[in-house]
Amino acid sequence: MARIDLDLAHAYRPDPKQDSDYALLPLKMSFADGGAYALLGPSGCGKTTMLNIISGLLAPSQGSVSFDGRDVTRQTPQQRNIAQVFQFPVIYDTMTVAQNLAFPLRNRGMPQARIRERVGRIAEMLELSGQLGQRAAGLAADAKQKISLGRGLVREDVSAVLFDEPLTVIDPHLKWQLRRKLKEIHRELKLTLIYVTHDQVEALTFADEVVVMSRGRAVQVGTAEALFERPAHTFVGHFIGSPGMNFLPAECRGGRLQVAGIELAAPVSLPDGPLKVGIRPEHLSLSTEHHPGAVPATVRRLQDIGTCKLLTAQAQGGDMKARLANGTALPAIGQTVWLQVLDLRTCFYRNEELVS
Numbered sequence: 009m010a011r012i013d014l015d016l017a018h019a020y021r022p023d024p025k026q027d028s029d030y031a032l033l034p035l036k037m038s039f040a041d042g043g044a045y046a047l048l049g050p051s052g053c054g055k056t057t058m059l060n061i062i063s064g065l066l067a068p069s070q071g072s073v074s075f076d077g078r079d080v081t082r083q084t085p086q087q088r089n090i091a092q093v094f095q096f097p098v099i100y101d102t103m104t105v106a107q108n109l110a111f112p113l114r115n116r117g118m119p120q121a122r123i124r125e126r127v128g129r130i131a132e133m134l135e136l137s138g139q140l141g142q143r144a145a146g147l148a149a150d151a152k153q154k155i156s157l158g159r160g161l162v163r164e165d166v167s168a169v170l171f172d173e174p175l176t177v178i179d180p181h182l183k184w185q186l187r188r189k190l191k192e193i194h195r196e197l198k199l200t201l202i203y204v205t206h207d208q209v210e211a212l213t214f215a216d217e218v219v220v221m222s223r224g225r226a227v228q229v230g231t232a233e234a235l236f237e238r239p240a241h242t243f244v245g246h247f248i249g250s251p252g253m254n255f256l257p258a259e260c261r262g263g264r265l266q267v268a269g270i271e272l273a274a275p276v277s278l279p280d281g282p283l284k285v286g287i288r289p290e291h292l293s294l295s296t297e298h299h300p301g302a303v304p305a306t307v308r309r310l311q312d313i314g315t316c317k318l319l320t321a322q323a324q325g326g327d328m329k330a331r332l333a334n335g336t337a338l339p340a341i342g343q344t345v346w347l348q349v350l351d352l353r354t355c356f357y358r359n360e361e362l363v364s
């Protein structure tokens with residue numbers, strides 16, 4: 009296993025001039041030895057580019073990649089000792105499940121007894137023990153992908169295991185199970201795992217730390233809790249959570265905040281000038297009477313989403329969503345309510361970056 013340091017940028021086109029010419033804008037980042045990471049972001053944000061640069065399938069157009077302080081920028085995936093699992097199964101159909109799992113070990117010249125032991129362990133973890141003697145050709149797509157995962161995880165001596173959306177072909181009900189399995193395997197084997205996905209649930213349940221990416225930039229690296237409670241950038245607030253964070257434009261002057269057409273006392277010290285007030289739908293409470301820190305809004309929609317009711321209310325400056333626990337007394341459509349936008353969990357942003 010290795011600690012991985014990136015200090016680089018990448019443009020697919022020669023002579024990049026503006027930010028949009030870069031698939032990865034200049035970044036400095038480290039992946040700790042033995043950590044489980046997810047690279048999360050919408051299509052085209054640069055996740056696969058970063059993964060391919062880490063694996064050695066792609067050389068960055070600027071800067072370097074180091075493993076344990078050693079420059080590996082020009083090394084191939086084999087030289088870097090990287091295992092990779094792709095979206096679709098990469099296995100040998102004519103081999104049995106056991107032979108497929110053993111393949112990376114046999115290539116490294118591992119003794120037979122040790123191979124048997126390691127294959128047995130990985131098969132057990134992935135619930136493939138009953139199929140070890142079966143030919144891979146006859147198996148369903150999700151079983152084949154489990155073999156691919158097993159082949160990625162079977163070696164103990166790899167620098168890191170990289171996963172590029174590995175659960176795409178897996179049935180939704182099995183996905184949940186496999187994600188949990190991968191997490192267990194990580195805890196047990198202590199491999200450095202880097203997992204690319206555009207699915208926030210997948211990223212947040214799998215990783216210790218999630219790298220949220222947007223337009224070639226790693227906008228925040230943090231735990232699921234940090235990304236939820238303290239998004240460092242409004243993009244993270246929008247992207248994480250369902251629905252995402254609410255934002256209202258505000259103006260601060262000498263400790264007073266103009267927001268949604270009224271003036272409120274700023275709850276923390278804030279710089280003068282334009283701001284955005286951010287609060288999660290899960291944290292937004294409402295009442296029918298005016299309270300300090302609350303703004304007026306008109307109820308526009310109420311949706312029953314099973315686990316709770318989702319209220320949409322129109323405030324001056326934008327629509328706000330609140331998740332209301334089942335059993336809460338619901339206001340009527342068109343009614344004016346007071347939304348508690350300022351509380352201990354409120355975040356404040358300037359130029360889209362968290363200031364408090």
Ligand SMILES: Nc1ncnc2c1ncn2[C@@H]1O[C@H](COP(=O)(O)OP(=O)(O)OP(=O)(O)O)[C@@H](O)[C@H]1O
Nearest residue numbers: 020030031049050051052053054055056057058206
């Ligand atoms: N081989 C290539 N040549 C030119 N441009 C590329 C190449 N591969 C990717 N890009 C561009 O680089 C940017 C980042 O792409 P990348 O595939 O890394 O994003 P991604 O986040 O992995 O997206 P997805 O989830 O759709 O795979 C995109 O604008 C993409 O069009």
